[in-house]
Amino acid sequence: MRPARLRLAGQVLAVALVAALLGLLGWKLVKGTDGGAAAQLAAGKRPAAPAFTLSRLDTAGELSLASLRGKVVVLNFWASWCLPCKAEAPRLQKAWESRRADGVVFLGVDAQDFRSDARRFMKRFGITYPVVYDGQGSTLGHYGVTGFPETYFVARDGKLAGERVQGEISDEELERGIEAALAASP
Amino acid sequence: MKLLAAALAVLVLATGALAAGGRPRAADLEAELVCPTCKTTLDQSNAPVALRMKAYIRARIEAGDTAAKIKAALVDQFGPAVLAEPPKRGFDLLAWWLPLGGIALAVVAVGALAWRWSRSRGEAEEAVAPLGPELERRLDDELARFEP
Numbered sequence: 632m633r634p635a636r637l638r639l640a641g642q643v644l645a646v647a648l649v650a651a652l653l654g655l656l657g658w659k660l661v662k663g664t665d666g667g668a669a670a671q672l673a674a675g676k677r678p679a680a681p682a683f684t685l686s687r688l689d690t691a692g693e694l695s696l697a698s699l700r701g702k703v704v705v706l707n708f709w710a711s712w713c714l715p716c717k718a719e720a721p722r723l724q725k726a727w728e729s730r731r732a733d734g735v736v737f738l739g740v741d742a743q744d745f746r747s748d749a750r751r752f753m754k755r756f757g758i759t760y761p762v763v764y765d766g767q768g769s770t771l772g773h774y775g776v777t778g779f780p781e782t783y784f785v786a787r788d789g790k791l792a793g794e795r796v797q798g799e800i801s802d803e804e805l806e807r808g809i810e811a812a813l814a815a816s817p
Numbered sequence: 818m819k820l821l822a823a824a825l826a827v828l829v830l831a832t833g834a835l836a837a838g839g840r841p842r843a844a845d846l847e848a849e850l851v852c853p854t855c856k857t858t859l860d861q862s863n864a865p866v867a868l869r870m871k872a873y874i875r876a877r878i879e880a881g882d883t884a885a886k887i888k889a890a891l892v893d894q895f896g897p898a899v900l901a902e903p904p905k906r907g908f909d910l911l912a913w914w915l916p917l918g919g920i921a922l923a924v925v926a927v928g929a930l931a932w933r934w935s936r937s938r939g940e941a942e943e944a945v946a947p948l949g950p951e952l953e954r955r956l957d958d959e960l961a962r963f964e965p
Contacts, residue, residue, distance in 0.1 A: 712865040743853040743866055745873065745894055767896030768853060 667775025668783075669795045677792060677815065680706070680785040681773035685763035688741060688749050694763050696738070697789070703812040704785035705737045705805070708771070710744040711752035713779040715799035720756035726805050727760045735809055736760070742779070743768045784808040786815035841884035846874050849902065850888070853895050 671678040684695040696704070707723060709716040727737040739762035741749040746764055753762060765771075774783060775795075782800050786792040793811030796804045847859040852867035859867050859874075870891065877887045891899050903909035948956065 710866065712869050714865075743895065745869065748869070766894045767898065769896075 667773050668791055669775030669777075672783075672791050672795055677786075677790045679789055680704075680783065680791050681770065683740075683763075683765070683770045683773075685740070685765050685770075688739075688746065688753065688762045688764050689758075689760075694738075694761055696785070699736055699738070699785075700789050701787050703733075703735045703787060703809060705735065705809065705812075706740065706783040706785055707737065707780060707800075708740045708742055708774070708776050708782070709780045710742055711748040712744065716780045717752075717756070719780055719799045720752070720758060722800065722802060722805070724756060724758055724760070726802070726809075730809060731760075733813075735813075738763070740765050740770060742766070742771060742776075782808065784812040786812040788816040790815070792816075841878055841882075841887065843871070843875050843878055846878075846884060846887060847871060849900070850874075850891060851899050851901050853899060858901050 666673075668678045668681055680696060682696055684693050684697075686692070687694050696706075705723075705726075709720075723737060723739075727735075731737075737760035739758065739760065741752075741762055742765040744764075744766065746766070749762070749764065752758075770776075774781075778797065780799065782796040782804075783791055784793040792815035793808040796808065844860065850859050850870065851857065852859055852862040852864050852870070854866050855862050855864045859871055873891075874887055877890070882890075888900065897904065897909075903912040905913060
């Protein structure tokens with residue numbers, strides 16, 4: 632190959648490499664800051680609740696969110712080391728006991744936590760609703776979870792409804808979210 | 818005095834050997850593991866989960882676990898992203914080999930450029946046309962004027 636052609640090939644390769652790296656950076660920036668489903672919910676949309684299948688902490692086996700289609704789901708992200716999670720735990724358990732007859736399911740997602748700590752937490756607060764384990768936090772980005780606790784409401788059609796609640800949830804916020812999910816897909 | 822120095826040297830060597838092959842040090846592990854919520858190494862984090870992980874590491878060291886066993890247990894709980902360095906196997910090997918490949922490529926490129934540059938300089942020197950007899954005579958005359 633002649634030196635001029637060799638130089639041209641080298642330049643093309645270098646430009647292509649830089650373009651590829653810039654593309655990768657752009658993709659990462661766009662993907663990394665999309666805010667997940669929470670951002671769409673805040674924009675007034677009703678995105679589908681991101682699917683997941685995770686191992687259960689309350690019993691053996693796995694649980695898939697898709698298996699709860701047709702029911703209103705109160706989806707609560709928590710961790711045993713989080714103080715507001717401790718404060719809201721009895722409230723969630725109480726609400727689960729009073730609303731389960733209405734076809735409302737509570738589902739806890741314990742994330743970025745030790746399994747043993749999570750089980751101790753569940754025992755301490757007498758939690759009887761299903762809880763799944765997401766040690767790696769793989770669901771957090773899809774939902775747009777920015778801290779613990781965070782609560783979402785999934786309507787019967789599998790789409791999010793109401794508002795995301797960041798931090799310790801109140802009785803009023805819980806009721807408002809459940810009613811919004813019930814009304815979204817009667 | 819010599820005896821004291823020798824004893825100190827033995828002590829230092831023994832401590833080093835113990836640290837390298839014996840019980841893992843919490844500080845070393847905390848520098849090699851990442852807090853899952855703040856994404857910094859454990860030794861630089863005071864996040865609640867990081868504090869819990871530090872306590873776990875100390876408890877496992879006390880129980881006699883090796884560094885590898887402690888790391889494996891934490892990866893089982895929090896996933897491979899908890900390791901500050903990617904594992905040296907499978908696809909993660911790329912993270913180790915790509916920089917080395919890049920450096921090797923850069924060395925080859927710099928070498929090739931240097932070789933080309935030195936070669937073109939030599940050719941340029943050779944390309945200078947020799948002086949003709951008339952010019953050579955005039956140059957000698959001019960130089961002779963400066964000789965004492």
